[in-house]
Amino acid sequence: MNIKKHVKRGLWSHLMKSGIEMGLASIIYEVGVASKYVNHAMRTGDLGLAGTSNLYGEDQLALDVVADEIIKDRLDHTGRVSRIISEEQSEIIIFERKNRKGGYSVCYDPLDGSSLVDVNLSVGTIVAIYAGDDPLQNGRKQVGAMYVLYGPRTTLVYGAGNGVHEFTLNNLGEYVLTQEYIQIREQGNIFSPGGIRRDYLPEHEKIVTKFEADGYKLRYSGGFVPDINQILLKGGGLFMYPATTTAKQGKLRLPFELNPMAYLVELAGGAATDGQKPILDLDCNDLDQRSPVYIGSRKEVALAAQFFN
Numbered sequence: 001m002n003i004k005k006h007v008k009r010g011l012w013s014h015l016m017k018s019g020i021e022m023g024l025a026s027i028i029y030e031v032g033v034a035s036k037y038v039n040h041a042m043r044t045g046d047l048g049l050a051g052t053s054n055l056y057g058e059d060q061l062a063l064d065v066v067a068d069e070i071i072k073d074r075l076d077h078t079g080r081v082s083r084i085i086s087e088e089q090s091e092i093i094i095f096e097r098k099n100r101k102g103g104y105s106v107c108y109d110p111l112d113g114s115s116l117v118d119v120n121l122s123v124g125t126i127v128a129i130y131a132g133d134d135p136l137q138n139g140r141k142q143v144g145a146m147y148v149l150y151g152p153r154t155t156l157v158y159g160a161g162n163g164v165h166e167f168t169l170n171n172l173g174e175y176v177l178t179q180e181y182i183q184i185r186e187q188g189n190i191f192s193p194g195g196i197r198r199d200y201l202p203e204h205e206k207i208v209t210k211f212e213a214d215g216y217k218l219r220y221s222g223g224f225v226p227d228i229n230q231i232l233l234k235g236g237g238l239f240m241y242p243a244t245t246t247a248k249q250g251k252l253r254l255p256f257e258l259n260p261m262a263y264l265v266e267l268a269g270g271a272a273t274d275g276q277k278p279i280l281d282l283d284c285n286d287l288d289q290r291s292p293v294y295i296g297s298r299k300e301v302a303l304a305a306q307f308f309n
């Protein structure tokens with residue numbers, strides 16, 4: 001039997017062959033290790049409230065806290081991370097750096113969409129990686145980004161300057177390569193409107209009406225990671241979470257939701273804007289900074305942006 005065709009490329013060997021710096025490779029790899037424990041906790045653990053709330057005043061689920069602890073611990077374990085921002089922490093966390101050379105800073109959402117777990121919908125982990133000691137950098141400065149999607153399959157998608165690649169967790173607990181150099185379609189067929197229609201501002205109302213009139217299918221799961229994943233990997237299209245009358249900056253956070261996803265989508269040939277400027281060109285000044293977002297296939301993002309100019 002030709003064993004070669006059965007042995008797919010694992011995450012670590014892909015990272016080594018990609019030539020990226022060892023510290024960055026170990027961060028991506030260790031988030032992969034952490035995700036296996038998050039995956040396990042989600043399928044076996046407590047789905048209730050942690051009894052605490054995060055910086056945004058949102059009730060934290062036990063799973064949010066557990067996922068955050070697991071990822072924080074694995075990032076510290078790399079010995080190459082100096083500072084982190086997490087959706088579940090209220091300030092920048094500084095790791096003791098015993099003569100650690102060339103540190104990285106990491107911004108992550110340990111469990112995006114966590115309120116969907118108890119109804120068995122897909123959720124994800126989102127990670128942005130920067131060189132140096134400052135996690136509040138402009139998104140264009142990212143040296144890598146990744147997400148893990150906990151769905152019917154558990155998949156890990158990363159990009160570090162040279163293509164976007166997908167790995168699938170197999171029954172042996174290995175992440176094996178399933179798609180390489182992913183390219184998002186130039187034009188798609190689905191749209192995710194975001195928010196609540198009665199709160200839409202005129203521009204967003206016109207955009208949603210236009211996509212409906214043009215026959216785009218509405219796909220919106222309430223989970224940012226699965227919603228982006230299907231646009232990235234399948235038919236293309238547009239994900240939106242707009243500014244509204246009740247939330248002038250929209251809902252999604254720049255450091256650990258929008259910047260990493262914008263990095264991956266642009267690296268795969270797509271685009272991401274706040275309506276006026278590319279997401280990656282926005283100055284990132286606060287942990288809790290939010291922005292409206294239009295992200296996905298270039299054609300649809302450009303079409304949406306026209307309504308703001």
Ligand code: AHG
Pocket residue numbers: 087109111112113114115194195222223224225241251
């Ligand atoms: P989180 O669970 O980390 O707070 O993020 C949830 C986000 C994102 O996953 C999704 O796109 C959005 O919330 C959905 O918001 P609505 O429930 O307001 O549609």
Ligand code: MN
Pocket residue numbers: 087109111112113257
């Ligand atoms: Mn989130």
Ligand code: MN
Pocket residue numbers: 064087109110111112113114
């Ligand atoms: Mn979250």
